[in-house]
Amino acid sequence: MTKRSLGRTTRTFGGSSGVTRTAALVAAIALTASACGGGGGAANSGQSVSSTFTYALSGLPTSLDPADYQGDPSRNIGFELGSSLFRWGTEQLDNAGCDVLANVDQLDGELAESHERAADGKSVKVTLRDATSAAGNKLTSADVKWTIDRLIALKVGTPNTLMQDVADYATDPIKVVDDKTFEILMDTPSAMDIAILTWAQFRVLDSTEVKKHVTDADPWGKEYVARNSATFGPWTQKPEDFVTGDRLTLSRNPNYTGERGDVEKLVFLSVPDASSRAQLVSTGNANYGTGLQYEQYAQLKSTSGVEVQTCVSADRIPLVLNAADPVLGKPEVRQAFSLAIDRKTIVDAVYRGFNKPSQYGLSQAYGIEHTDAGTYAHDVDEAKRLLAGAGVGATSITLHISPARPGPEAEQIAILLKDQLAKIGVEVKIQTIASATEINTIFHDGNFQALLYLEPPAVADPYYSVFLYNSSFSKLNTFGYANPELDAVARQIGALSPGPERDELAKKASELQVANPGLIYLVDRDFVHAVRTGFTNYQHAPNGEMFVHTLKRG
Structure with a gap:
């Protein structure tokens, strides 16, 4: 041009x-x-x-405080501020990680100089590098503990979910050994124990500087941190x-x-x-x-x-069907919806040569060799048969969509879904919600029949992707899906480091999510x-x- x-x-x-x-x-x-x-x-x-x-x-957030997460702008700025204990080791990967995702064993220290897991896997000893904040204060283990204690005390959503539900940290997870050494304590071993600390909201704050500005009414210095990055990055x-x-x-x-x-x-x-x-x-x-x-x-x-x-990227766009609905709660119905959807047509029509149709129950970005049972099919006749077997005739659903999430393409995807599901006797009524806050509230309250959403894992890992929305023990599973077999497999994946045994379990999780879908994945997005x-x-x-x-x- x-x-x-x-x-x-x-x-x-x-x-x-x-x-x-x-x-x-x-x-x-x-x-x-x-x-x-x-x-x-x-x-x-x-x-x-x-x-x-x-x-x-x-847009810009109204606060720089990692405790005040305001969506993508907070994330973008937070990652650039750095000051994380660990970072993804992309330098040795193909095209510096553009062509292949770093896994949870491919981590380097940022503020952490080294780490060592205990034999029982229930603690990690971390030694800090020499680092100095812009205010001139030296990094110590006390900064780490104060930062984590602050996230816990302020009940900050994603960090606490990562600590409590993903990596199973202890209630009081940071034990200071000395100025340069601390331990991360866990109730059960986890392959995710240090990977979660790459998330931007875990950036270590300069507690010496922030404490100069705390008051009885503001013991965690929120007013100061809102306007001051106060990091070692x-x-x-x-x-x-x-x-x-x-x-x-x-x-x-x-x-x-x-x-x-x-x-x-x-x-x-x-x-x-x-x-x-x-x-x-x-x-x-x-x-x-x-x-x-x-x-x-x-x-x-x-x-x-x-x-x-x-x-x-491991980001995916799913169709969410509320399992509390008497029709949509039936596994055969969700499977029928999945079979009726022509994912390739959606991607070809919407994305101008970008992104990929979802092929498997788990993102293809993870590079797992999937079986036929873990691969999505497009079969309208089989979808009709499943609906008939479930005693479901012509039916109507309301689909909530928003240009804020998954994005401005939501309307195009919804129109294509309406056309494709009509072929199995399902009428789709599209309801557009402009506000990002409102669509998230609808999802978190479980106040929908069907909803087009976005799954952007905070940690790109098969366990996190299975756990995030599809396990019954996740706080983000707001739509009532429960599959005890998938829960058991998910917990096993979470305890294992990357390798053949973990890949086999991930393959099994993919099969379970195709046979009895929680989220029905449509698009595997690229960055x-x-x-x-x-x-x-x-x-x-x-x-x-x-x-x-x-x-x-x-």
Whole structure:
């Protein structure tokens, strides 16, 4: 696509109002770039690549506190702030993890220098590296304990689920040995014990600094942490660098001694409109834009100065059927729905050459050799037979969808599902929910018949994917599905490290989820990143984040 033809496609990205918003954003970025000593536009102008990386998000959270999780923007910013004990070891993998997912045994220390499991598997001794926060405070085991105690006391959702349900940490899980050594205590052994600590909300806070700002009314320093990152990671900021709803500017932590690249400033910019984010990337006024539409990714693939990276992901889009419903609760009915769905047609029609139809009960990203019994089939006649055998004639369901989750493609998928399920006598009434908060509330309350959703595992691992929604002991199983055989297999997978025995159990879990579906998986999503050229050394962790501090010019 030439520069001239790109100019004619601005309305495709957002229409005239989108162009106006984009022009205003470009002006704002120019001011930020001037203040930072560089800007994203340098990559588009023939000059040397700027030392500032501009990251266009759908929005900014109102708080930097890891205890205040506000969806994707909190996750994106949290991973970039770093300060994790462990990270995914992607450097030795094909294409730095873009082509194959790192597994739970492929972890490196970040703030942790080394770790050692006890013989009984119920504790892990961790030794810390020498690290210093931007405030000049040395990292100690007390920082780790205070950070974990804080997440527990504040009852923070995902971290507590990971500790209590996924890795089965003890009630008081961190035992300080000395300033540089601590133990993680567990009630039962788990293959997930340190992998969960890669999740961004576990970033270790500088407790010495935060405690200067605690009060009786605010014993965990929430007011301070809302405006101050207070970590030992590669970045730092001042309160004035965080403009709620607008932008966040991160600068190098001068005391950080870990590996890093050439980016001096990282600017997160709030750009709610996807077409405007795409336009900023296409013109070089942003280096990266999150959550674009697939039509926009397809356009950007042929745009000069833009690289579209497509990497393996364990994220999946499922159809959720409420098992509390007297019809949808029948295993034969759920299996009939699965057989009636032509997944390939959905992916071909919706995704412009991106993503894959779900083939198995577990994501194909895990690289497990599946059996025929663990493979989805498309068989309308068999679906009709199963419904007849279950005593179900012509029936009607309401399908809740939202452009917020799984994304703007939800309507297209729903229309295709409506057409495909009509062939087995099921009428689908589509109800669209615009708000991300509302669709999540509907799911968490179990207040739906059928719902199109997104499964993005916090830890990309077969156990976590089986456990997350499909096990009866998960808090996120809000739709009443229970399969004791799958529960038993899931628990066995969770206790084993990667290897042949674990793969066989994962294969069995896949078969069980095809024969008696909890979630009916439709699409295996890729991580798709549209980035400006000029930087290299991307590390493709299984959570799909950028890790801008590692990027190098070239």
